Amino acid sequence: MIGLIRVLTVSDPAALNCHADLIEKKYGLSLVSRCIPDQATGIHDEETEQIAIPKIINLGKELVESGCQLLLVSCAADPAVAQLRSATAVPVIGAGSAAALVANASGKKTGVIGITEEVPAIVAHTLGANFKGYLKPEGINNTNDLLSSEGQSACVQAVETLIANGAEQIQFACTGMGTINLKQILSANGITVPLIDAVEAEGLFASFYR
Template sequence: MTNKGVGILNPHFKIGLIRVVTLSDEQMLNLHGQLIEHYFPELQVESRCIDAQPTGIHDEQTEQLAVPKIIKLAKEWQGLDAIVVSCANDPAVKELREELSIPVIGAGESTALLATRYGQTFGVLGITEEIPRGYRKTFGDRIVGNCLPEGIHSTLDLPTTEGKKSVTAKALELKELGAEVIALACTGMSTIGIAKELEQVCHIPVIDPVMAEGLMTYFECLRKE
């Protein structure tokens, strides 16, 4: 399930990308990897998903179920230059960094770090009641409002018309509360490509987590070369 890179450069680094939602549709499984390859043609991304989590990670219980699955999948994967856990809560990232000799990149940490380039106050927009720890660690007390749009319970709610309306309404609310940057806190929002739409509506930077994890991965691979 390797995606073919796009652009003038040949793929140079082999990346393993872990989806934390169980997907049987190969197109959906490979979507985040294809986005990363589009942004960074030197990265060749193979995507795999964990088992038995059809709604992904959306609370503490589903994260606890996912962590050992992520660790097992990552440790069995051979011949990689880096691993990406494509989830804004960065499940198992800390544990894998302690056990693996290659870079391990989490979407949440990457998004939060990139967001600090564009402002001083932050709106975090995701699918959980609690703001993911990577964002809290990076932003501290500079977060405005809460994270969760109305009526959103899992990543499956995002592609619907009502889901997109709810995400847009929450983004506008965060801007009104003083956010200079919106950091998306669910990679499912990358799946529906909503970052550019939110920027057009809110007129402030909106950080896409898949683009951010790709950027961090590319940097880490270059640094290790």
């Protein structure tokens, strides 16, 4: 059994399971999704990440105790991933590093789009010399802002800017971009460079442990 940890607090089952559903559809994996409490805007800065870390650790331990043999932390900052690897005996995959590793496989210069003021440290570190630049779309301050048409248009504009500045492919540094299927939105707006979705990337790595 694979446990998927959401860092956005949601009560609607469809919203809770949307990342698991994407992974199941693409890779044929079965997952159980749980979310941390009291984080209605998820993780979008240093403060919200620090508040979330102990919650993620506790939830990860609970999932392992319930029988999960693999954990996915579905957040591109990889919060508490290192701590969970030390605290449990199961593999722990973070969405941000997973996406960056996929991006590195091509050797292309990678532009990154996200919801934080600065690129998540794990993403920049993993991309290394392939990191081409980072943008936070205008008006996007947390994952919920991605749900609006204005937020999605801002994502398109940010990606166009990154490509104009030399990015050969784009990595999403927010799993909420998988929630809204930003890949499809960008493709519909004429973006043709490779697009690396963090939810798909964590699912790819999870598929090796099936």
